[in-house]
Structures are given as structure tokens and as C-alpha cells.
Amino acid sequence: MRPFNITVNKKPVPMTDHRVTGLQVKEAAIAAGVDIELDFQLSIRRPNGRLEVVGDDDKIAIVEKSEFRAVAPDDNS
Amino acid sequence: MSPTYELRVTETQWRRLYDHLFPGDDDEHGAAILAGVAHTTNGVRLIARDVILAQDGVDYVPGRRGYRMLTADFVQEVSDRAAEEGLAYIAVHCHGGTTGVGLSSADRASQERGYPALLDILGGQPVVGAVFAVASAAGDVWLPDRSRHPLDRVVVSGTTRLLITPNLRDVDTCEGDYTRQALLFGDRGQELLRRATVVVVGCGGIGSILVELLARLGVGHLIVIDDDVVEPTNLPRWVGARRLDAMEWLTRDGRPAWVRRIGRRFARPKVNVAARIAKRANKRCEVTRINGDVSHEDVARTLTGADYIFLAADSFRARLVVNAVAFQYGIPAVQLGAKVAVRKADGAITDVFSVVRPFGPETGCLWCNNLIPPTRLAEEAVGVEQAGRQRYVDDPDVAAPSVVTINSVAASHAVNEFMFHITGLPRAHAGTNYFRALPITGEVEYTTPRQGPECSECGDIRASRRGRADGRTLPTTDR
Numbered sequence: 001m002r003p004f005n006i007t008v009n010k011k012p013v014p015m016t017d018h019r020v021t022g023l024q025v026k027e028a029a030i031a032a033g034v035d036i037e038l039d040f041q042l043s044i045r046r047p048n049g050r051l052e053v054v055g056d057d058d059k060i061a062i063v064e065k066s067e068f069r070a071v072a073p074d075d076n077s
Numbered sequence: 078m079s080p081t082y083e084l085r086v087t088e089t090q091w092r093r094l095y096d097h098l099f100p101g102d103d104d105e106h107g108a109a110i111l112a113g114v115a116h117t118t119n120g121v122r123l124i125a126r127d128v129i130l131a132q133d134g135v136d137y138v139p140g141r142r143g144y145r146m147l148t149a150d151f152v153q154e155v156s157d158r159a160a161e162e163g164l165a166y167i168a169v170h171c172h173g174g175t176t177g178v179g180l181s182s183a184d185r186a187s188q189e190r191g192y193p194a195l196l197d198i199l200g201g202q203p204v205v206g207a208v209f210a211v212a213s214a215a216g217d218v219w220l221p222d223r224s225r226h227p228l229d230r231v232v233v234s235g236t237t238r239l240l241i242t243p244n245l246r247d248v249d250t251c252e253g254d255y256t257r258q259a260l261l262f263g264d265r266g267q268e269l270l271r272r273a274t275v276v277v278v279g280c281g282g283i284g285s286i287l288v289e290l291l292a293r294l295g296v297g298h299l300i301v302i303d304d305d306v307v308e309p310t311n312l313p314r315w316v317g318a319r320r321l322d323a324m325e326w327l328t329r330d331g332r333p334a335w336v337r338r339i340g341r342r343f344a345r346p347k348v349n350v351a352a353r354i355a356k357r358a359n360k361r362c363e364v365t366r367i368n369g370d371v372s373h374e375d376v377a378r379t380l381t382g383a384d385y386i387f388l389a390a391d392s393f394r395a396r397l398v399v400n401a402v403a404f405q406y407g408i409p410a411v412q413l414g415a416k417v418a419v420r421k422a423d424g425a426i427t428d429v430f431s432v433v434r435p436f437g438p439e440t441g442c443l444w445c446n447n448l449i450p451p452t453r454l455a456e457e458a459v460g461v462e463q464a465g466r467q468r469y470v471d472d473p474d475v476a477a478p479s480v481v482t483i484n485s486v487a488a489s490h491a492v493n494e495f496m497f498h499i500t501g502l503p504r505a506h507a508g509t510n511y512f513r514a515l516p517i518t519g520e521v522e523y524t525t526p527r528q529g530p531e532c533s534e535c536g537d538i539r540a541s542r543r544g545r546a547d548g549r550t551l552p553t554t555d556r
Binding site: 035039040041042043050051052053054055056058069071072073074075076077 | 279281282283284389390391393413414415416418420427428430432441445446447448449450452453477478479484510511513522523524525526527529
């Protein structure tokens with residue numbers, strides 16, 4: 001399959017499959033050097049501009065330049 | 078004061094029930110609701126788990142003594158399920174009218190005839206007969222001891238909260254202090270704020286701002302929960318905190334360790350400062366202080382009678398418990414926080430954000446959204462709680478960055494959401510999305526949370542926690 005790039009936190013991540021799980025996106029991003037961890041919360045930006053949370057086991061369709069956010073689950077109060 | 082009796086339904090359940098009861102034919106229709114039962118400090122709450130519509134002509138037929146009746150087969154089937162699952166059985170039908178409604182003499186006679194037997198079948202759960210008009214509801218709650226109590230209100234919990242009572246009552250004009258803000262949500266909205274019980278879990282930098290804002294809005298009852306004392310490093314971001322609260326001259330850096338220990342022993346509990354902040358802002362605000370950990374059973378129980386929960390604590394155990402309470406007891410909640418993320422390798426700032434994540438009856442839970450990572454929970458359980466809280470630094474003694482302005486964004490947004498919810502102001506559906514403000518880029522992001530279809534906390538599966546109320550134990554540490 002022809003490789004293509006998506007972005008995770010605005011950084012390019014090479015992919016080969018167009019149907020992947022949320023966990024596979026995070027694994028690929030970490031392999032590409034994006035500064036995240038596997039337990040981060042992942043979201044995909046939909047064509048209408050809104051973000052949607054993607055679970056680790058959720059299967060999603062991705063294309064060239066699909067855009068993701070991955071943020072740490074913890075914060076401080 | 079006698080306890081109040083309340084039925085809580087989600088917006089989705091309510092729409093389904095309403096459309097069935099009021100299709101526009103001005104006729105009577107029937108249904109049943111199965112509900113978990115919660116005995117709370119604010120009375121008895123029936124938390125709807127399932128709405129079962131009675132099909133006209135099949136389950137809801139011409140009555141032998143009254144106009145219509147639920148068939149014995151329908152009642153048998155639904156009450157059997159209630160008994161099996163330990164839920165209350167609520168029979169529902171509609172009457173004409175709009176803003177006032179009550180049970181008829183035929184309704185009451187029907188209850189007298191049938192409900193003692195149903196109480197026997199249910200074996201310890203209440204039986205309720207409820208009647209709805211377009212904008213009002215009334216009913217009788219029969220308890221296992223055969224005592225009967227009026228159903229005081231129905232609460233529909235969604236993006237906004239809808240409060241339905243037997244009669245729409247006029248509310249006195251609000252006190253003069255509140256006239257400017259009441260121009261936004263009305264005297265009735267102000268009265269709803271006054272009647273609200275709101276919990277703030279965690280009285281740190283964000284929690285202190287929440288308390289200030291909620292009290293100034295006119296919330297009538299605040300429950301503040303925290304097990305910590307004020308430290309000098311809290312002072313720059315605590316509204317209303319004093320150096321004396323932190324015993325700053327004893328606890329500041331450079332003092333001998335034993336002096337700092339003494340200072341810390343006499344430092345003021347955060348909940349005491351929170352109570353002072355609230356009373357200063359609104360002297361009529363009743364404040365319940367709980368100097369304890371929400372992951373303990375007795376503390377967690379104090380949440381179950383709330384109308385809304387703000388979760389501003391750092392631990393994942395706190396998220397686990399509050400998440401369970403929100404779905405088990407049908408209480409809207411919001412988790413909020415702020416973060417300044419630092420790259421371990423070179424100390425560079427990689428991210429700064431404020432975040433507000435609503436969860437509760439109409440949304441997916443914190444589990445479904447990867448916000449309670451099992452590995453972090455496990456770390457906390459083995460006693461490295463600080464490391465779990467502040468994982469972006471390896472050294473647990475290195476404090477996380479925290480800035481009052483970044484905290485304020487989260488607190489203000491969350492209290493705005495609460496205000497719209499509790500006063501029932503209609504609006505777009507931003508209230509169910511996660512909010513994330515990024516001050517470095519000036520961006521604001523809204524993220525739609527997911528809901529796992531088989532989730533054991535918020536899902537529709539039979540084994541889920543949702544709506545089980547007192548019928549399910551909470552995941553507290555002393556269980």
C-alpha cells in the first residue's frame with residue numbers, strides 16, 4: 001500500500017493503512033518522534049473542524065493529511 | 078423538614094416519554110419507568126434507568142374503573158424486571174392541562190387497589206404513580222413501609238436542566254443584590270441557583286476560584302471537599318487566601334524542617350479557607366466543609382444529593398469515584414484543570430492549556446474518553462500519588478507549574494456552563510463538548526467526547542452503573 005502522511009499534534013506521521021485503531025495512530029506517532037505517550041487522549045479533526053475523541057480500540061478511516069490531537073489525560077487544579 | 082421526593086430523567090429519556098405522552102391527540106397515554114433509588118441528604122431520588130412505553134390498545138387500554146389502564150401483563154412484566162434488578166417501579170400517564178396537574182380520585186383508587194401487591198412483588202423498592210401534563214408533573218411515592226409521599230418534582234437533566242413541579246409557582250422577585258444578573262436568567266433562574274446544592278471536589282487553585290464564583294452567583298448550598306492545608310505556594314493563585322492561612326513565616330523555604338512541620342500542622346485546612354471565601358462572597362450561602370478524601374466512602378456519599386459536581390482534584394482515584402457517582406446517581410458533573418507541560422529532556426514548554434470536560438447523564442464518561450488510565454490508577458494505588466499527578470516530570474517533589482490566570486479560564490468557563498444548565502437557559506450544545514483553551518496560540522477547541530457502547534459505567538448495557546443509585550457500591554478505596 002502506498003505510504004501517506006497524517007499529522008498528530010501538527011507533526012507528520014507516516015502511515016500505510018487507511019483503516020486503523022486509535023492505539024495504532026498513537027503508536028505510529030510515537031515511532032515518528034511525536035512527544036506523546038500511549039495513554040494520551042486522541043482526537044481526530046472532522047471536516048467540519050470539530051474534534052472527536054477516538055478510543056484505543058475504535059477503528060477509524062484515515063486519509064492523507066488526516067489531523068489528530070493527542071493530549072495528556074492528566075492536568076492540575 | 079420532611080424529605081423531598083424527586084424523579085430524575087435524562088433529556089433523551091424525557092423526549093422519548095414526552096413525545097409518547099403528548100403526540101397532539103389530547104388523549105391519555107401510558108408508560109413505566111424503572112429507576113434506581115438514592116437516599117440522600119436532600120431526600121429520596123429516583124434515578125431513571127429505563128423508560129418503557131406502553132403501546133396504545135395493547136399495553137394501555139380502556140379501563141374498567143377509570144378511563145384507561147395499563148394491562149396486567151404489562152404491569153407484570155415491568156414489575157418483575159424491577160424486582161429482579163432492584164429498581165423502583167413508576168407507572169406514568171398523562172392528563173390534559175399545562176401548568177398544573179394532580180392525580181384524580183380514580184388514579185388514587187387504582188393505587189389503593191394495586192400498589193400494596195406491587196410493593197410485595199418488588200420486595201423493598203418503592204412504587205410510584207405519576208401523572209404528567211405538558212409542563213407539570215405530580216405523583217404519589219409508596220414506600221415499602223406503606224407510607225405515601227407526594228412526588229415533589231421531576232428533574233430533566235441534559236444540556237440545560239428542566240425542573241417540573243405539580244404547579245408552576247411564582248417566585249418572589251429576587252433580592253436587590255442580584256437584579257443585574259437576574260436580567261440574564263430571570264428571578265426564577267436566581268431562585269433555582271439559591272435552591273441548588275453544588276459540590277466542589279478539590280479546593281486548590283481552580284477550586285478556590287470556583288467557590289468564589291459560585292457563591293457570588295447566589296448558589297444556596299456549597300459542599301467543599303479537600304483533605305489538604307494551605308501552603309505558601311498556594312497564595313499567588315488563591316482568591317482570598319492570607320499568609321496567615323499558610324503559616325507562611327513558619328513554612329517558607331529556609332526554615333528548619335521541624336519548624337516547617339509545626340507550621341504545616343497549624344496551617345488552615347483548604348476547606349476552611351474555601352468556606353470563608355464563600356461566606357464573604359455571599360453571606361446567605363450555606364457551606365458544608367468536608368476535610369477529607371473523596372475516594373473514601375463516607376465522603377463520596379456526600380456527593381449523592383448534589384445538583385451538580387465540580388471535579389477540580391488532581392488524582393485519578395478522585396476521577397474514578399466522581400465519575401461513578403455522576404452516572405450512578407444521574408448528577409451532571411465537570412472535570413476541569415490546567416496544564417503547563419514541560420519537555421523532560423530540555424525543560425522547554427511544550428503545551429499550555431485550560432480544559433473543561435463535562436460528563437454525566439447525557440454524555441460518555443471519563444473512562445470512555447481515556448481520562449482514567451488504568452496504569453495511572455495503579456500507580457496511585459501503590460502510593461506514588463504525586464508521581465501519578467504530575468507525570469510530565471519524573472521527580473515527584475518537583476511541583477507542577479500553576480498560574481492563576483490559566484486556572485481562571487477553566488473555572489470561569491465551567492461555572493458559565495453550570496449557570497446555563499441550572500437556570501434552564503436554552504442554548505446550543507457546547508455544554509456537552511470538552512473545552513480546551515490554548516493561550517499560546519489563542520485557539521479554543523471543542524472536542525466531542527465518545528461513549529463506549531459496552532461501557533460498564535455509562536453504557537446502556539444491563540450491567541452498567543448508570544441509574545443504579547444505592548443499588549451499586551461506589552469504587553471507593555475502603556471497599
